[in-house]
Amino acid sequence: MRAGEEAEAVAPAEADRTKSTRRRMTSSTGRPRSEEAHQAILDATLALLGEVGYSALTVEGVAQRAGVGKATIYRRWSSKLPLVVEAFSALPGFEDVDAGSLEHDLKETLRKYLEAFNSTALGTVFPSLAGERAHNPELSKLIEPVARARREPFVRIFERARARGEISSDVDIDLAADLVVGPISVTLFFRGGSLSPRMVDPLVDLALKGILKRG
Amino acid sequence: MRAGEEAEAVAPAEADRTKSTRRRMTSSTGRPRSEEAHQAILDATLALLGEVGYSALTVEGVAQRAGVGKATIYRRWSSKLPLVVEAFSALPGFEDVDAGSLEHDLKETLRKYLEAFNSTALGTVFPSLAGERAHNPELSKLIEPVARARREPFVRIFERARARGEISSDVDIDLAADLVVGPISVTLFFRGGSLSPRMVDPLVDLALKGILKRG
DNA sequence: GGATTACGATACAGTACGTTCCGTAATCAA
DNA sequence: TTGATTACGGAACGTACTGTATCGTAATCC
Numbered sequence: 434m435r436a437g438e439e440a441e442a443v444a445p446a447e448a449d450r451t452k453s454t455r456r457r458m459t460s461s462t463g464r465p466r467s468e469e470a471h472q473a474i475l476d477a478t479l480a481l482l483g484e485v486g487y488s489a490l491t492v493e494g495v496a497q498r499a500g501v502g503k504a505t506i507y508r509r510w511s512s513k514l515p516l517v518v519e520a521f522s523a524l525p526g527f528e529d530v531d532a533g534s535l536e537h538d539l540k541e542t543l544r545k546y547l548e549a550f551n552s553t554a555l556g557t558v559f560p561s562l563a564g565e566r567a568h569n570p571e572l573s574k575l576i577e578p579v580a581r582a583r584r585e586p587f588v589r590i591f592e593r594a595r596a597r598g599e600i601s602s603d604v605d606i607d608l609a610a611d612l613v614v615g616p617i618s619v620t621l622f623f624r625g626g627s628l629s630p631r632m633v634d635p636l637v638d639l640a641l642k643g644i645l646k647r648g
Numbered sequence: 649m650r651a652g653e654e655a656e657a658v659a660p661a662e663a664d665r666t667k668s669t670r671r672r673m674t675s676s677t678g679r680p681r682s683e684e685a686h687q688a689i690l691d692a693t694l695a696l697l698g699e700v701g702y703s704a705l706t707v708e709g710v711a712q713r714a715g716v717g718k719a720t721i722y723r724r725w726s727s728k729l730p731l732v733v734e735a736f737s738a739l740p741g742f743e744d745v746d747a748g749s750l751e752h753d754l755k756e757t758l759r760k761y762l763e764a765f766n767s768t769a770l771g772t773v774f775p776s777l778a779g780e781r782a783h784n785p786e787l788s789k790l791i792e793p794v795a796r797a798r799r800e801p802f803v804r805i806f807e808r809a810r811a812r813g814e815i816s817s818d819v820d821i822d823l824a825a826d827l828v829v830g831p832i833s834v835t836l837f838f839r840g841g842s843l844s845p846r847m848v849d850p851l852v853d854l855a856l857k858g859i860l861k862r863g
Numbered sequence: 864g865g866a867t868t869a870c871g872a873t874a875c876a877g878t879a880c881g882t883t884c885c886g887t888a889a890t891c892a893a
Numbered sequence: 894t895t896g897a898t899t900a901c902g903g904a905a906c907g908t909a910c911t912g913t914a915t916c917g918t919a920a921t922c923c
Contacts, residue, residue: 447773463868615830
C-alpha cells in the first residue's frame with residue numbers, strides 16, 4: 434500500500450478504497466474543487482458507459498473525455514465503481530403519477546419514462562449496467578438500492594389501484610409491475626433501441642385486459 | 649498484416665479475421681483436430697462468459713480454463729467474437745410445444761426453458777451477452793439471427809392460438825410474446841438469479857387474464 | 864502575501880493481452 | 894514401417910494500456 438499519503442487525506446470512515454467517495458478533510462482553505470470538472474466527469478462517465486460498457490470503462494478514458502486530469506477524478510472517487518454508481522444515481526427514474534386510474538397512471542408514467550430513455554443516456558447506460566450486474570456482485574450490491582428506489586413510484590401506482598379495487602387482492606403486485614415493464618425490458622435488451630413512447634398504449638392495454646379473448 | 653502465412657491457410661471467402669471461423673484447407677492428411685479440445689473450448693467460453701462477461705473474456709483465459717494452448721483456439725476461430733457466437737448458438741432455446749391450448753403450451757415451454765436456465769450456462773451467459781450487445785454492433789449483428797431463431801418456436805405458439813381463435817385477431821403477437829417473457833427478462837436483469845420454474849404458472853395466468861379485475 | 868489545495872499534464876512501473884515459435888504427438892500415404 | 898503433414902500444449906516475445914505518483918501552475922483563504 435504505497436498510497437499512504439493520499440489515503441490519509443480522506444475521511445477515515447470511508448477508507449475502503451473500493452467503495453468510497455472521497456471528501457476533503459478541511460474545507461475552508463485552498464483552491465476549491467471545480468464544479469464544472471465534477472459535472473463533466475459524471476457526464477463523460479455516462480456517455481462512455483453507454484458506448485463501451487462497464488468493463489471497458491477506464492478512469493483514463495473518462496479523464497480524456499471530460500477534459501480533466503486523472504488525478505482530478507481520483508481525488509473524488511477511489512475507483513470507477515463509486516464513480517459509476519454516482520453517475521447512474523443522477524439519472525431520472527419513474528415519476529409518481531396519481532390521477533386515480535391505473536390505466537391512465539401507467540400510461541402517463543411509462544410515456545415519460547420512455548421519453549427519458551430517448552433524451553438521456555438512460556437508454557444506453559441501462560443495458561450496460563444490467564449486463565455487468567450479472568457477474569459483478571460489488572456493482573450489483575451498490576446499484577440495487579438505487580434501482581429499487583427508482584422502481585418504487587411505479588409499484589406504488591399498482592398499490593393504489595389495488596386499494597381502489599381495480600386489481601384483485603390476490604394478484605401479486607410485483608409480478609404485475611414486471612408484466613407491464615417486461616416488454617420494455619425485452620425490447621431494450623434483445624432488440625436494439627426502438628423504444629418509442631408509442632408502444633405504451635398497446636402495451637398497457639394488453640397487460641391490463643389480458644392476452645386471451647374475453648368470453 | 650504480418651499473419652500472411654496463417655491467413656493463407658483459411659478458406660479465401662472467410663478471410664475476414666474479425667468474423668470468420670477457420671477451417672482446414674486439406675482435410676485428409678495430418679493429425680486431425682481434437683474434438684475434445686473443441687468442446688472444452690466452447691464449454692470454457694460459456695463458463696467464462698457468465699463469470700466475467702464479454703469484455704473481460706480473453707482467449708488466454710479460455711485457453712487456460714479449457715486446458716489447451718492458445719494456438720489451438722486461434723487455429724479454429726479468428727477472434728473471440730466468432731468463438732462466442734458459436735458457443736452461444738449451442739445453448740438450448742425454446743422448445744416447440746403443441747398440445748392445443750395456449751395456456752398449457754406456454755406453461756410447458758416456459759417451464760422447460762427456465763429449467764434450462766438453471767441447469768446450463770444460459771442463466772449467466774444471457775445477461776452478459778445482452779448487456780454487451782447494447783454497445784457492440786458487431787456482436788449484435790451476429791447474435792441477432794441466432795436469438796431470433798431461438799425465439800421463433802415461442803412465437804409460433806401464439807400464432808397457433810390465434811388461428812384457433814383463443815386470441816383476438818387484433819392482438820399484436822410479438823407484443824403478447826414480449827408480455828409473457830417480459831417478467832423473466834426483468835427478473836434476470838434487474839434482480840439476481842431466482843428464476844424458479846414455479847413462477848411460470850402465476851405469470852402465464854396473469855398475462856392471459858390481465859391485471860384488471862374482471863367485471 | 865504566504866499557506867494550502869486543486870488543476871491539467873506527464874512520467875513510470877506493472878500487468879496482461881495477442882501473436883508467434885517450439886518440440887512433441889497423431890494420422891495418412893506409400 | 895517410414896516420411897510427410899497437421900494439431901497439440903506450453904512458453905517467449907513485443908505491445909498496449911492502466912492506475913499511481915509527480916510536477917509546475919492556478920485559485921482561494923487567513
